Amino acid sequence: MVDKYEQVLELAKRRGFLWNSFELYGGTAGFFDYGPLGAMLKRRVENIWRDIFVINEGYYEIEVPTIGIEDIFIASGHVGGFSDPLTECQKCHEAFRADHLVQDMEENPDTLSAEELTAVICKNDVKCPECGGKLGNAYEFNLMFKTSIGPGGKRMGYLRPETAQGMFVDFPRLLKFYRDHLPFGATQIGKAYRNEISPRQGVIRLREFTQAEAEIFIDPRDKTHPKFKDVSDVIMNLYSQEGQASGETKKIALGEAVKNGIIAHEFLAYCLAMTHKFLIRVGVSPEKMRFRQHMKDEMAHYAADCWDAEILSDRFGWVEVVGIADRTDFDLKAHAKQSQKELSVYVAYDSPKKVRKFVVKPDMGVLGPMFKGKAAKVANALKALKAQELSGDEIEVTVDGEKIRIDKNSVKFETITEEIHGENIIPHVIEPSFGIDRITYSLLEHSYFEEEAKEKIEDEEEESGELRIVLRLPSEVAPVQAAVLPLLSRDELIKPGTEIINKLRKVGILVAFDDSGTIGRRYRRNDEIGTPYSITVDYQTLEDATVTIRDRDTMKQVRAPIKDIENNVYDLIYRGKSFEDAGI
RNA sequence: GCACCGAUGGUCUAGUGGCUAUGACUUUAGCCUUCCAAGCUAAUAACUCGGGUUCAAAUCCCGAUCGGUGCACCA
Numbered sequence: 001m002v003d004k005y006e007q008v009l010e011l012a013k014r015r016g017f018l019w020n021s022f023e024l025y026g027g028t029a030g031f032f033d034y035g036p037l038g039a040m041l042k043r044r045v046e047n048i049w050r051d052i053f054v055i056n057e058g059y060y061e062i063e064v065p066t067i068g069i070e071d072i073f074i075a076s077g078h079v080g081g082f083s084d085p086l087t088e089c090q091k092c093h094e095a096f097r098a099d100h101l102v103q104d105m106e107e108n109p110d111t112l113s114a115e116e117l118t119a120v121i122c123k124n125d126v127k128c129p130e131c132g133g134k135l136g137n138a139y140e141f142n143l144m145f146k147t148s149i150g151p152g153g154k155r156m157g158y159l160r161p162e163t164a165q166g167m168f169v170d171f172p173r174l175l176k177f178y179r180d181h182l183p184f185g186a187t188q189i190g191k192a193y194r195n196e197i198s199p200r201q202g203v204i205r206l207r208e209f210t211q212a213e214a215e216i217f218i219d220p221r222d223k224t225h226p227k228f229k230d231v232s233d234v235i236m237n238l239y240s241q242e243g244q245a246s247g248e249t250k251k252i253a254l255g256e257a258v259k260n261g262i263i264a265h266e267f268l269a270y271c272l273a274m275t276h277k278f279l280i281r282v283g284v285s286p287e288k289m290r291f292r293q294h295m296k297d298e299m300a301h302y303a304a305d306c307w308d309a310e311i312l313s314d315r316f317g318w319v320e321v322v323g324i325a326d327r328t329d330f331d332l333k334a335h336a337k338q339s340q341k342e343l344s345v346y347v348a349y350d351s352p353k354k355v356r357k358f359v360v361k362p363d364m365g366v367l368g369p370m371f372k373g374k375a376a377k378v379a380n381a382l383k384a385l386k387a388q389e390l391s392g393d394e395i396e397v398t399v400d401g402e403k404i405r406i407d408k409n410s411v412k413f414e415t416i417t418e419e420i421h422g423e424n425i426i427p428h429v430i431e432p433s434f435g436i437d438r439i440t441y442s443l444l445e446h447s448y449f450e451e452e453a454k455e456k457i458e459d460e461e462e463e464s465g466e467l468r469i470v471l472r473l474p475s476e477v478a479p480v481q482a483a484v485l486p487l488l489s490r491d492e493l494i495k496p497g498t499e500i501i502n503k504l505r506k507v508g509i510l511v512a513f514d515d516s517g518t519i520g521r522r523y524r525r526n527d528e529i530g531t532p533y534s535i536t537v538d539y540q541t542l543e544d545a546t547v548t549i550r551d552r553d554t555m556k557q558v559r560a561p562i563k564d565i566e567n568n569v570y571d572l573i574y575r576g577k578s579f580e581d582a583g584i
Numbered sequence: 585g586c587a588c589c590g591a592u593g594g595u596c597u598a599g600u601g602g603c604u605a606u607g608a609c610u611u612u613a614g615c616c617u618u619c620c621a622a623g624c625u626a627a628u629a630a631c632u633c634g635g636g637u638u639c640a641a642a643u644c645c646c647g648a649u650c651g652g653u654g655c656a657c658c659a
Contacts, residue, residue, distance in 0.1 A: 014595055014610080026632065026649045141585095143658080197585065197657050205658070308659085320659055435659080468621085487618060516612085520620035527620090539618060548619075555620070 004314035008441075008448050009202065011469065015529050017041065017444065018203060030199030030207035032437070037529055040479035040510065042210070042440050045282050046189050048476065049212045049434065052278050059185035059214050062174075064166035066191050067147065070156045072165050075338035076331070078144055078158070098138035143194045159193035164431060167215035168331045171343050175217075182345055182427055185216035189436070203441045204316055210436040216267075217427035219347065220329065223265035228255075231273035237290040238262065239310075249290050262293075264305035264326060271324045271432045275309050278434075279321075283443035283474045288312035292320075302330035304428075311442040321438045329426040336426075348422035358387060358415050366410045374399060382411055447471045447530065471530030472553055475573040478530045482511045482569055485522050487538040489515040496562065497537045500547065503566040509573065527552055533569060551579045558583025 012018040016035030020027045034042055053059050073079045098117040117138040120126075145159040160166075167174070167186045178184035189212040199205045232255030239249045240262050252262070254269045263269045272291055280286055294306040309322035336343040362379040371378050381397040382390075389395070390413050395406045449470045475481065484501050486493035494515060504511045512531065514522045519536065526534055534550040536557075541547050547565070548557045549572075560568055560583055571577035 010595065020650080023650090027651090029650070141657090194658085199658090200652085202651090323659080438659090485619095489617090493618095518617070518620080518622070520622080522621090523619080524621045536619065550619085557619075 004445055004448065008445050011528065012038065012444060030196055032203050032206060037479040041477060042436060044477040045436060045440055046212065048282055049189065049278060052274055053187050053214050059187045059216065061187045061189065062166060062170060063188065063190065064170065066160055067157045068160045068165060071338055072169060073144065073158050075334045076165050078161055141197065143196065145193050145195050161194050162192050163188040163190045163211045163213045164215060164433065168335050171332060175345060180346065182347065183216060183218040185214050187214040201316055203437055204319060206437055212434040212436055214432050216430040218267055218430060220425065220428040223267045225266045225270040228266040228270050231270060234273050234276065236272065236276055239290050239292040241293050241295055244295065267430055268305055268324065268326055271430060272307060275322050275324060275432060279309060281474065282439065282477050283447050284311055285446045288446060302328050304328050313442060313445055319438060321442060322432060322434045324432045327429045327431050329428055331429055332426050344424040344426045346422055346424050352419045352421045355418050355420050356415060357418050359413065360385060360390065361412045363410045378404060387413065447473045468524065468527060470527045470552065473530035475532035478532050480512045480529060480531045481509045481573055483526045483531050483534045484511055484513050485519060485534055485536050486515050487519055487536055492542060493537045496541050500535060500562060500565055504569060507566045507570050509569060523550065533572060549582055560584060
């Protein structure tokens, strides 16, 4: 059976969008090349993402190495957690999740190491669930690609499994860059790597893929969004936790969803709105898009709320293409712990708070010579005492189990009133994370149409039986944006064509020239790769310096002057000018 | 990683132990052609890889790779 995936991939291969990588050497699963048109398409998708997140929201883009050092991934949990304990049957060689097999025997099997799991399997004499054979030792299969840094191979490095860590690691620098103010965000578009056990589903699961991620650092006490009112009326397909219980997707306005507590807060809802806007702008069909909330048990323990944007694919069903999560302070805390640095923001109060504070001031001039190496410990013990305990003539503290008496004159204490102007807080992180490859594939699939071409016979339109393949890509993402076609392959028609090409190129439009074969064939060729506008030079051009512009989707034509053609076409592609308005 | 199925020009495909491996579309060059894959002439281009059986293998056998499906894994 030929399904849409097959049709789209056949076209993508043939016309230079997507190719299996390393085909010359037989290919390798989980890797895809973007051909000339595919790379351009993907670039345009990325640039729309930049337009929304970087230019319009002000979350600047950074770029960090794709190789990360071990500390980063210890902190992120990828070294320990981004792997699964597997055990293989010695007889039928089936692989199983070791922790799943011992679920009934242990409290928290997912916390056990591979060795511990092996022990549990031996102790309980767990057999292969398939054939009853003996199970081998459990081992960790980590999904990160490992490499070594420098000669000697001693320093471990990993290809990053996500781009997010770059923003967390650069947090102190980013905080300074944004002049110590919350909220702020940084983004990154780049490659990530996961050594999938068995990648399937073509471009849906890759071992090397492109992510576009934003990490937005916000004040945990204020998860509102200043621009939320602009999007509160936006209606979206929400597949909430509740909805999933009954299998129901609801169309609901964002404002209402936040009010009803379906979406945790405004900031997250605003990110859903941005995602919605982005996906539609690049060419995903709105009716084939939904936002699915993570179930409680599916969500990471630290996450406050998490929504996936899912796109309906003909073969693969609902595919996750974006994850939008409130990750709270988990990541910053983890890196603070691993790096032993403080990762927090000083936030000033609206007005300073007066705080009464009891302070103990040991006289180190006396205590130092008296206790020598122990002096610091003694001083700390004194500082922990309350006013009452300090009021006697002699003060007693216990240091390392030893009772020590100290004269009251060696310790001063008082209650002071201090003005506090603010505090250090650990920001929460809102993380929208986009899978660019999946999105690029999805919009190809949603743009792909096969239709009977209409034929004009004596002004009556009739089905010609001819198949027309059209990629109805939004003109903004179409790799080739305009084609210049002389009606006939003759010098006098080619000449004005070159002039038009130069004009279009000056304003940054990618334009193709084609004079081989009949005009109809050339229109079809351009339909197939999604070129939105074809400009045809005919004999009338030589008389009045006008050309025809053909619209890919309707196949309609208008006449327009060569003068100013570049702005005319630019407005059609980027400024939403209507096709009728492009004609004279 | 396991099991089953498959792999022939760019794409789709015929084919069988035996001459030079079908055909269509595409592409390229030329002719023709005044707006939607028209026609004519020519050209380019393929048996996934490695090993085995055989006088002879694209065809049969084994292995690998890739692709599809199921299991497992995973977003």
